[in-house]
Amino acid sequence: MSRNEIVGRCLVPGHASGDVVFTDVPLSFWMGIDTESGAIIDRHHPLCGTVVTGKIFVLPGARGSCSGSCGLLELIHNDKAPAALVFAEDEAILTMGAMIGGEIFGKTIPIAAVDSESFARLAEQKSLTVDNGRVAVGRVESKGEIPTPTRRVNLTASDQAMLEGAEGKARQVAMRVIARFAEVQGVTELIDVGQAHIDCCFYTGPAGLGFAEQLNAWGGKVKVPATTNATSVDTLLWRRGGVEASFGEISQRVIAAYTGIGVRPSFTCAPYLLESAPGFGQQIAWGESNAVAYANSVLGARTMKYPDYLDILVALTGRAPLMASHTAAGRQATVRIDVPDLGITDDSFHPLLGYHVGLIAGSDIPVVTGLADAPPSRDDLKAFSAAFATTAGAPMFHIAGVTPEAETVEQALGDKIPERHVVLTRADLLQSWRELNTATDPAVELVSLGNPHFSRDELGRAAALCSGKTKAAGVDLVITCGRDIYREADQAGLVDELKRFGANILNDTCWCMIFEPMLPRETRRLMTNSAKFAHYGPGITRREMHFASLEACIAAACSGRNPGDPPDWLRG
Known part of the structure; x- marks a missing residue:
């Protein structure tokens, strides 16, 4: 050569x-x-x-x-x-x-x-x-040779029938793409999955809409229970929420296409909060990066990091490539990351740590040590998962003494010796804190919470922090959550408490999909407790971002300012 x-x-x-x-x-x-x-x-x-x-x-x-x-x-x-x-x-x-x-x-x-x-x-x-x-x-002519896959996927009689069109055009195309994808990934076997979470249920553009409507036109129906990810608008309130009519209507077309295929309209980016959340060891097909990381790592379910479109194709057939984190070998850690004892921290610690761990891990699965003596809560793990999935390519992580497949470091590593061993310092985390805080002015015009969607407990903590306080007149506080969680919080009186403070609570959509005019043009600086949104926000909103704890976010909603100083535990 x-x-x-x-x-x-x-x-x-x-x-x-x-x-x-x-x-x-x-x-x-x-x-x-x-x-x-x-x-x-x-x-x-x-x-x-x-x-x-x-x-x-x-x-x-x-x-x-x-x-x-x-x-x-x-x-x-x-x-x-x-x-x-x-x-x-x-x-x-x-x-x-x-x-x-x-x-x-x-x-x-x-x-x-x-x-x-x-x-x-x-x-x-x-x-x-x-x-x-x-x-x-350089620039050379084509040899015209398309290599054949080195391994062919083994199809069952049922798979073959779908491939030949016995169950309709939608399942035929779905099985063709699944088989081809498996072959180029070097996978020879398909497995049954018990459920799916469909990430692409929002308006990405005309191509994504065309894909969904084509599956619907072909008469596609899901074979396994499937839920929808967050969508582009609050489906109940968009007509009076500042959304342009044309955008609201085209978003409704996306929703109609997926619900027409049989996907349950849950509209949440945190499906692990639903009653349908999978159990330990269950084979599933989930899209949405934070949900994949949480399902694999915290619940111990088994899913690869499903690309959008492959998730719905698997739901149509009930069949998935046996690869990556669907297998025991594909779930072993190859990187060890030791976290120092930073003393008493606040709730910005876990998203910040997840963000930095993801930067280190890349496509490798890490095992994190040093957290077992002060175990993170379910919401801490949710925030860690979202931040980790923002910067990492890996589908999961382990936390020694915390997550179910890492009672010890040795269990997470299996029979492997770590390819890398990284010892974090306070200075490392401080660097990531500064990367997430892009605002150059202490002013805050909007506090954005709920990326991923807030849990019932997070809504409760926010309500407690808002109780007896008054939101500043020039600041908006917007919280996004799933409709199931909203109903729970409403029954508990939390929604009324938050609305008394002046919060606006949106269902169905989330901050990765909120743009002008839903995001006021005069808003220049946002504040969030989500490392995921602090990372993506400057690019997708063209605004500056403040990142800090939930308590600091509510304080900024009251004052309209965030000093921007790192917390004491981070400065040492």
């Missing part, structure tokens, strides 16, 4: 040449890239502002949101996608977006994966050609 040619793995076939954009930092294609311009908008990424349209985009892989597949599909539909993608791993999320583009719309881009040594070499190149898995320096 010539030094100017690399024979990689063909994830999506095709031929493209172009100038190179290279990064060694993973990127989320949802909330990390503008699907209408092709520009990177993740303010924490070194290539922020770079336009990747028409380029050969070389990056280690995706991180963060399961909706990266939606982002790539919309880029392809809008003719703003990279000419090709080259990864340092058999990436799944973006691969699915390109597969759906080809399957449903006849329009896709080539994707290849290369080994780590070859990936490093590509940093030096100015132009590349991607040709059915082959990566060549």
